[in-house]
Amino acid sequence: MTQLTIDLGGTAVKLGVFDANRLLDSAELAAADGRLVLDEVAAAADRMLRGARADGIAIAVPGIVDPESRRLVAAHGKYAALHGVDLAEWSHARFGVPAVVENDARAALIGEMSAGSAHGARDAVLIALGTGIGTAAAIDGRIIRGAHGHAGVLSGHVTVDLDGPRCPCGNLGCAEALASTWALGEAIARRAVSIGPELARRLGAERAIGIRDLVETRNEPESAAVLERYVRVWGAVVVGQCHAFDPTVVVVTGGVMRSRDVVLPALVEYVHEHLWSSSFRPAFVTPEAPALSVLRGLAALALDSATARDTHGPR
Numbered sequence: 433m434t435q436l437t438i439d440l441g442g443t444a445v446k447l448g449v450f451d452a453n454r455l456l457d458s459a460e461l462a463a464a465d466g467r468l469v470l471d472e473v474a475a476a477a478d479r480m481l482r483g484a485r486a487d488g489i490a491i492a493v494p495g496i497v498d499p500e501s502r503r504l505v506a507a508h509g510k511y512a513a514l515h516g517v518d519l520a521e522w523s524h525a526r527f528g529v530p531a532v533v534e535n536d537a538r539a540a541l542i543g544e545m546s547a548g549s550a551h552g553a554r555d556a557v558l559i560a561l562g563t564g565i566g567t568a569a570a571i572d573g574r575i576i577r578g579a580h581g582h583a584g585v586l587s588g589h590v591t592v593d594l595d596g597p598r599c600p601c602g603n604l605g606c607a608e609a610l611a612s613t614w615a616l617g618e619a620i621a622r623r624a625v626s627i628g629p630e631l632a633r634r635l636g637a638e639r640a641i642g643i644r645d646l647v648e649t650r651n652e653p654e655s656a657a658v659l660e661r662y663v664r665v666w667g668a669v670v671v672g673q674c675h676a677f678d679p680t681v682v683v684v685t686g687g688v689m690r691s692r693d694v695v696l697p698a699l700v701e702y703v704h705e706h707l708w709s710s711s712f713r714p715a716f717v718t719p720e721a722p723a724l725s726v727l728r729g730l731a732a733l734a735l736d737s738a739t740a741r742d743t744h745g746p747r
């Protein structure tokens with residue numbers, strides 16, 4: 433069984449070719465927008481497959497996937513030209529196999545539950561902290577998707593502050609609009625937070641400021657205050673996930689986990705302190721190979737789809 437997996441991520445497109453659970457080859461392309469991406473992705477996939485036929489194909493997108501039409505229906509600014517494109521049809525036309533299309537955070541949780549940090553768990557949630565806040569949930573061994581593909585993936589868009597800024601999603605004071613890399617950039621630009629001299633120097637060095645910069649400059653009281661607030665916002669999201677989905681395992685991933693030693697203990701402390709009194713205190717885990725979570729989940733989905741096609745014939 434050969435599976436082709438494609439992660440159309442916010443900052444990069446990652447590709448992987450698997451034989452069942454074994455990664456044979458991977459590649460990364462800079463993310464752009466629109467059909468050009470698909471042409472480049474197809475060319476890269478051809479090189480990786482080396483003439484072999486993919487039995488199953490799965491594609492992850494950073495937004496809501498309509499489960500019926502298998503189209504990306506909302507991603508707020510990312511891959512605008514791919515909205516409404518039938519990626520399964522594209523895959524069928526280009527590779528002879530219709531792709532499974534899945535939300536990226538959901539694919540990451542599938543990857544971690546099938547072979548990674550949440551292996552063996554039947555009830556798990558994932559929170560990916562980085563450019564935005566991605567989430568996913570599984571109950572009783574099944575990833576939840578809901579009637580319209582929205583279930584479990586919007587925990588970063590719960591209102592944390594009714595008086596907070598309007599989020600591009602349409603809601604007010606979303607966690608993501610208060611504590612994400614893009615929110616940090618916006619808050620600094622409109623001077624909603626004060627920054628210390630070292631963070632100001634980094635900002636002046638004309639490179640994008642990330643949450644890692646906050647962590648690295650936390651000896652400055654301004655950075656420490658922003659970071660503490662961010663951890664509280666992330667903690668509120670995880671408390672909400674635990675209240676909604678009752679997991680035994682919380683997978684914490686995303687670029688912020690490069691500062692795991694600083695962030696994770698504070699996050700766990702917040703969650704344990706604020707959970708409903710009788711709530712189960714879940715285990716917190718982080719992926720060993722976070723860059724592969726999504727591709728591994730896609731490999732599992734592609735394998736399932738290939739097996740189902742073999743069993744039930746082409747659909």
Ligand SMILES: [Zn+2]
Binds near residue numbers: 589606
């Ligand atoms: Zn929002």
